[in-house]
Amino acid sequence: MEEENSPATAIAPREPPKIQRLEESVVNRIAAGEVIQRPVSAVKELVENSLDADSSSISVVVKDGGLKLIQVSDDGHGIRREDLPILCERHTTSKLTKYEDLFSLSSMGFRGEALASMTYVAHVTVTTITKGQIHGYRVSYRDGVMEHEPKACAAVKGTQIMVENLFYNMTARRKTLQNSADDYGKIVDLLSRMAIHHNNVSFSCRKHGAVKADVHSVMSPSRLDSIRSVYGVSVAKNLMKVEVSSCDPSGCTFDMEGFISNSNYVSKKTILVLFINDRLVECSALKRAIEIVYAATLPKASKPFVYMSINLPREHVDINIHPTKKEVSLLNQEIIIEMIQSEVEVKLRNANDTRTFQEQKVEYIQSTLTSPRSDSTVSPKPSGQKAQKVPVNKMVRTDSSDPAGRLHAFLQPKPHNLPDKVSSLSVVRSSVRQRRNPKETADLSSVQELIAGVDSCCHPGLLETVRNCTYVGMADDVFALVQYNTHLYLANVVNLSKELMYQQTLRRFAHFNAIQLSDPAPLSELILLALKEEDLDPETDKNDDLKERIAEMNTELLKEKAEMLEEYFSVYIDSDGNLSRLPVILDQYTPDMDRVPEFLLCLGNDVEWEDEKSCFQGVSAAIGNFYAMYPPLLPNPSGDGIQFYTKRGESSQEKSDLDGNVEMEDNLDKDLLSDAENAWAQREWSIQHVLFPSMRLFLKPPASMASNGTFVKVASLEKLYKIFERC
Ligand code: ADP
């Protein structure tokens, strides 16, 4: 019975195939295809070789996305005549002689595979000259060996390597690459990144036949200058320097320096140029960590530009990685990332204080163009302080595309220090007050008061815990297990997320990005739905009329408040009474849309609209409650909840009676089950990757959380040790 169904027996039995040794050239070609995956990987290897050869100028020419020609010329030390015969054999290198050398290596290459690989999948020609020679040599290679003796030729200092007809013998690879044809862009991107890190080398990259280079950097002692020449003024002028270092003898030793974009920089895509021990690498964990800080700290929530160079003791990075593996892993990665993340946050916050300041003053200045700077609040700091002095010629708006322009020159960054900040804000506000309509001024202060309220209720001990805890996993549908020092806690993710969302709503007040709903949702129907759900006795429809009236009234009320809801909370209700937009409270997180009805009802019923402060508090609380990470409505299928997904139809009932448990699987409502599985998996992902990281950064836990069961200590290692000691 079983055998008949097995696919293996459907084919007639056959003799085992004979095992053969592959021809060496085939083996090499396969290996080469792994090392050189696409044109940009060849460029990277060649440029790294040039850097290893102490070049100070490297130029790249590319034809046909690199498939026709890649030519890399440098002015490095060149290659000796006698080394040319073995140059392109596999595992020939000048950089490593014994295994131990791996740990003291400072070159990029060491495996001696790159050039060899290229000769198996392309035609490689090398022209090179070493110091003191009157002529150079040119020689071509195929499959690892020279095609002819090196020929004497005229040459300028250094080496030029030409790779032609890449993948000429790998038809499938060539086809896929030809179709995509975007490698030139990748090559430009690669060289741009290389150029800003190796600012003591000049780089250029152009298409074959083009006069103008697409990357052109000049040697410069200033990193910022090289960023400017490669990525442009608009990037360079909006960067701030960051530095972190740690020298912890217990293992976490590193230093990082770099540049990060400030709040004036706007981009849809993150650019993270990351070098670890001078190698260009990728690290998605670090990228996410930085993105989270930007998303939550800056009102515009622009994606950042970041250049970072991290140096670690060599033994902390596994350098014997596969040549194509760009993603790295480091010892103590989490601690390092956290330290970098908090430094970036501090920088942004400080800059942000300045910015709030700046925006308001811009308005002030623009509205008083006729009476230039007579107010003391806008005069630059007295000289002698560390702050930069501002040349008079910069005290004007010089950049029309950026209305804030050079005005930051008036403003000196302040350390993040609350009392000072409040007082300076109030100075500005009072100066602005006369020129803005009174309502708006009041708006600002009521929100500031609410935020101050959050700060003053914060429980210092819990703050410590929240900042430093590690997420272990979900203990059940509501409680997560977290570790802090030697303690293990159960933490109520619903309470925590609700509070965090509330606080973030206040902090991002009037500065939200929007989530566009694919279908606008009719308010009155949704509110009606919520009212019906609330009803304990849904059978009786005698109240239906009443419910409809309530729904209508609430809809009208919300339509009336639509302008305010949109401007301050990015909750958009159109004139037909449809909800079509919601705010982004935490990046990468969308609320559970099943809870929209309850949210609308809560807005309509629970918000006190008359008093401004209570109104903002009420709306923020409603949003907080809506965005909180409640368990999904569908029961959790990984526990007893699975019963919910059993079909109750009669036929399936009969079947399961006959066959017992064997048919259990067929009885499940697969679609519903997979919806539920998705919803639960999505929530758990959000808890781990959005809630906890953001909470560590932003949550100010109120004192009430210490006693209301949000945190429950379940074990303490010290006590456990004591118990063991006694036995
Ligand atoms: P690896 O870089 O791992 O040593 P490669 O195959 O990339 O292996 O290069 C082999 C050797 O060729 C290098 O060790 C180096 O001595 C020499 N070489 C390659 N490119 C250059 C260059 N542009 N200038 C000088 N020497 C080079």
Ligand code: MG
């Ligand atoms: Mg190399």
